[in-house]
Amino acid sequence: MKAANISLESSPTSETSNPPSIAGIPQKIEKRTNEIHLVLQGKGGVGKSFVATLLAEYFQDKFTDLRCYDTDPVNPTFSSYKAFGAKRMPIVVDGKLNEPAFDELLLELMDPGVSAVVDSGSTTFVALMRYLERQDAFKNLAKLGKQVVVHSIVVGGDAMAETAAGFARVVDTTPESTRIVLWLNQYRAPVALNGVPFTESDGYKAVQARVSSVIDMPESWGDLFDRDIQEMRQLRMSFNEAITGESRPGIGTPFNILQRQRFTLVQRDYFDKLWSFKV
Structure with missing residues (x-):
């Protein structure tokens, strides 16, 4: 069954790709190299x-x-x-x-x-x-x-x-x-x-x-999390693709809103760890 076209309340990387804001002003990320x-x-x-x-x-x-x-x-x-x-x-x-x-x-x-x-x-x-x-x-x-x-x-x-x-x-x-x-x-x-x-x-x-x-x-994140992540990996999809359908024009994501929310939570957890450890 095709997943309902329902948007999540926050983007999958909204809290992890950007540094904390100062006085409510988001801080610009300087691109890294080498x-x-x-x-x-x-x-x-x-x-x-x-x-x-x-x-x-x-x-x-x-x-x-x-x-x-x-x-x-x-x-x-x-x-x-x-x-x-x-x-x-x-x-x-x-x-x-x-x-x-x-x-x-x-x-x-x-x-x-x-x-x-x-x-x-x-x-x-x-x-x-x-x-x-x-x-x-x-x-x-x-x-x-x-x-x-x-x-x-x-x-x-x-x-x-x-x-x-x-x-x-x-x-x-x-x-x-x-x-x-x-x-x-x-x-x-x-x-x-x-x-x-x-x-x-x-x-x-x-x-x-x-x-x-x-x-x-x-x-383990729990049986549902583990099952969904295994399916995502079998499809060779990134977290962003699984959540938003990115890079799959006309196809989108095969996952429903609950599955996409689980992916968001797992992605955010790992990205927050990478950010906090300055990896």
Whole structure:
């Protein structure tokens, strides 16, 4: 059944895309530039592409020149979202490194004024990290005036140890100039070991000074929220597309007003976190 054409009371990003007003006067956002956001984790199925799409949507109105890249040769989810125009980079072909593609990606990231969101696949994580180390890419990007931000995800449950190791690898191989944002994905289980939250563990405390922000991904928003978000992602729609029908002229959104309101609440929560942590 076609969704009723009812407008929500507020736009999906009205409270999250703009800074607070001063004396009732909205403050102008100055467009940002030269930021490289890498989503890095060696374990598949932990929410990398979800984080990449969140970042791409959040940054769309904040950067002067935003480019998106998908380096996953097996599950190129990020590039299947038309809203972000992510370019596929075949850095691994038939299980072998494609070094010219690595070079192409790095050269594009070095372009003056360019900002980017890069989604890495679990199968390319080790190869990409080795290439970045060998090329001294983080330091070279910093020398060109680029602020590099690495987003790493740690999940609860059986995959916690493996994702914690991936996070440790990121910390160990990036210079001090690189900002690290830790995402705690509690969808499967709390991110804790023997009842001790990951952020209170000795291992995390040893590297805590390197982490600029910690963003919680809740265990569940509720059955209806989870069902709707899963459907939205299966349709490869951004939050804005699901809420407003943006980029779908003549088609609009397939979701009803209650579903769109749920999307608005989830989007606002994540965008508020990104804003408050100055990501």
